[in-house]
Amino acid sequence: MSMPPLASGPDGPTALRPLLDTVLDALTTGRRARGGPLPAGGPDTVTARITAALKTGIIPDHPDPDALRTLVHALAEGAADPADPLCAAHLHCPPLAVATAADLAASALNPSLDSWDQAPAASALEAEVTRALARLIGLTDALVTTGGTESNQLALLLARETHGSGVRLVCGTNAHHSLPRAAWLLGLPDPVVVPTPRGTLDPAALHHTLTTEPGPLLVAATAGTTDAGLIDPLPEIARLCTTHGARLHIDAAYGACLTFSDRHRHKLAGLEAAHTVTLDLHKLGWQPAAAGLLAVAAPHELTALHHHADYLNADDDTEAGLPDLLGRSLRTTRRPDILKIAVTLKTLGRTGLGTLVDQVCAHAHEFAGLVHRHPRHELYDRPVISTVLFRPAGAPDTAVADVRRRLLHEGRAVLGRARPDGRLWLKATFLNPHTRPHELAALLELTEGATPA
Template sequence: MEKEAYFLTDDASIKHYQALMLKVSEYIGAHLANEKAYSGISPEKSQSLAKSLTQGFQGETFDQLLSHYLKPVLAHSVNINSAHSMAHLHCPIMQASLVAEMMISVLNQSMDSWDQSPIATYLEQAMIDLFSAKIYPKHITNADGVFTSGGTQSNLMGLLLARDYYCIDKLKHDITQLGLPPEASKFRILCTEYTHFSVHKSLMLLGLGREAICTVKVDDKQRMCPIHLAHQIEKLRHEGLLPIGVVATAGGTDFGQIDAVDELSKVASSYDIWLHVDAAVGGALLLSSKHKTRLEGLDQADSVTIDFHKLFFQPISCGAFFCKNKQNIQLLSYHADYLNPEEDAFDALNLVDKSLQTTRRFDALKLFCALKHAGEARFGSWIDHIINMTVKADCLLRESDEFELAYQESIHAEARLNTIVFRYIDHRCSEQALNKINQSVYKNMLLQGNYLIARTKVKGKVYLKFTFMHPEVSFDLIKEAVQAIKEQGQKLVMALREEREHDHTCL
């Protein structure tokens, strides 16, 4: 590359861009080919490196940029495309989606008005219609939705509409004009202790606060109990409070639990309360012929969250919000004369009418390309494989005396999605020692970089977590990871004994 170029303005600059992309792909390829999922660099060293990389911005050639700056960034990033990455709900990326991602970035069109994204507007709407039909097969003509940045934004939209719908329908109060009504302090949202934390954050943003949460008990599989839901609604009403919405979960982040949405919808409907389902993870079951029935009742939800950057294998960000009645989603609409005036010269669709965002990427193209390339049936087989591997890993851990699953007696293999919460145990150790050991196992596994796992807490105890996201994860690989964790645990127990050889706490 002889000449530096900054924009895509002529033949020479376009050729420069093409050559640059080839060179960048070589760097990325080298990173992806590394067997380790992470380099093992510590937080302190990564902070120091980042500080050194940002010293001075005087202008560099692309060769300098790639070799001196981007190469170390790649080297010390987590390789989520590796099946060895089993920590979080971050998925490997489909190649077709990366092609789309390049087009999205180069075109750089915003999805707020038709004149900024002509074909993109209607392609996104077509993808929304496709999934609306899968979620709401009996309400196809009336359902709608919009692409979002992910589950947090989608859950915010669901709770916002629950609040505003209640105010319009029950109080005859228009929040968009008048702000929160005096009764707002009495509003309550019902969910379980396992509901995603974004629900709590959303209530803070909506001016209702965390006090608006009313917790519903769960059954022996961590699913919301419909009987207790009805009890809590009655109790709230008796206390003069106003239950305005229920948040169910289809795929919990720790336990993968899927609430019995069909039963919950009957309770919510009988009390005329908005039902929102957070299916950010479990929404992928829509493409599984084997497990789709686990989402029974989803078509009764007033609104639904789905993240395509989880088990649909799309680059971040790529999520969507769906609503059974498109009239309700119009509560979000606001007309700006410069952008989406009420009298549009083209009479075209402007997606900003139903989005919390103004500037928004053409993320629908990624999902479109992925589905076109792989087909829905293959997607479904990938989901089935991941669940099958999760069940087998569950059995493997149960059979070992050196591991303990959280809620071992109550969480059954048939209730699994793609996560397992477990911990290394040695029955001679105290709970305090076991917490320390498992925290160290998590840390050591990360710094070694061969297998990435996560950690969480259950009833104050430290646990480890597998999150299987890769369609090509094998049982042999899982067994290797389990063995590595076991060896780490054994070493830590031995070290703890030596450290406390005169203390019987861990003996």
């Protein structure tokens, strides 16, 4: 058996070209075989197809030259495709082709951002892009993360290292689950959870908490809630934090990319007052996962992340001018996710990305209008970003849940679920800028047709 070729090096491009043709063909045939936004038949059917694709075993005794085509086809046939207009359940975007192409280069070259000698160009690129993104939202520097969960955990870690282990998280009931979980992981006191009766953090309730609870306190606000895409009143929250000497973190994993849009940027007023901000470009930035960041206002706080490992950042190497990368993440081996982000930012520019943001927000408003005018559907509220909550009017929660599961089982549509007011709502999150008006109408029609009589 000959040695398998490598993806990089002098022969890498030659070796990759026919493999890319195989992958693209398998993606095409797999999508056609699926025939919709996700495979029909539910978990058992999908598992049976994967089992069939692995019929010779996942680690066979002898090589299988057709494994790439077979498994990529199986993955595509069994995928929930975020590029399908009827796949609208989650903050799971269809990635841009240019970002995906850049990610291929990152995979082929395989830099690891734990030492400069493994990633010379990637480390320089990351330094430039992270600072530019931080400045865009009014902060100073940023770290690349795997997404909102890691960013939120880092934000709490920096608060603990700055203010001590007694710092207490204050967040709304609308906060992402990763925030109280991070407090638990970091050994912080139990969070103070403030009610959010209208889906956003109530300034009066927050004022009471900041007045009565002993410090130090870390307030976590949200710009783009997971359930409904709502934005807390950031300017009022920022003023309260300043008045009471509380630290402010804003989880803008969903909403931060509104900054690209001239039309929607005003919704993020107050973001620049935060000590730390979470943002994800694999939500409203059309990047392949993962593409998260944590922006910081005070870069000196990042010294808390410094770690010494002689084989990676020896003192004499650092003194000689080799950048020390270990303080830029809690991870060691770390792929260059910044490349796809940089390529996207430079290719589309702020206005190009802003146009995409405007488009998906417009889709949400159009869909909300369809729901509002429909006599047999109920709209939760007008969308703030690109999420719409709706339900069949008068239906019990069991029927609403059944609608969603039947559409999933039939492979016809992917919708999420949320309980913002104690009732179960269907959730449509629009992240595909190519969605057309008739597809919005078709999505609503499917939920009507699936509703029990």
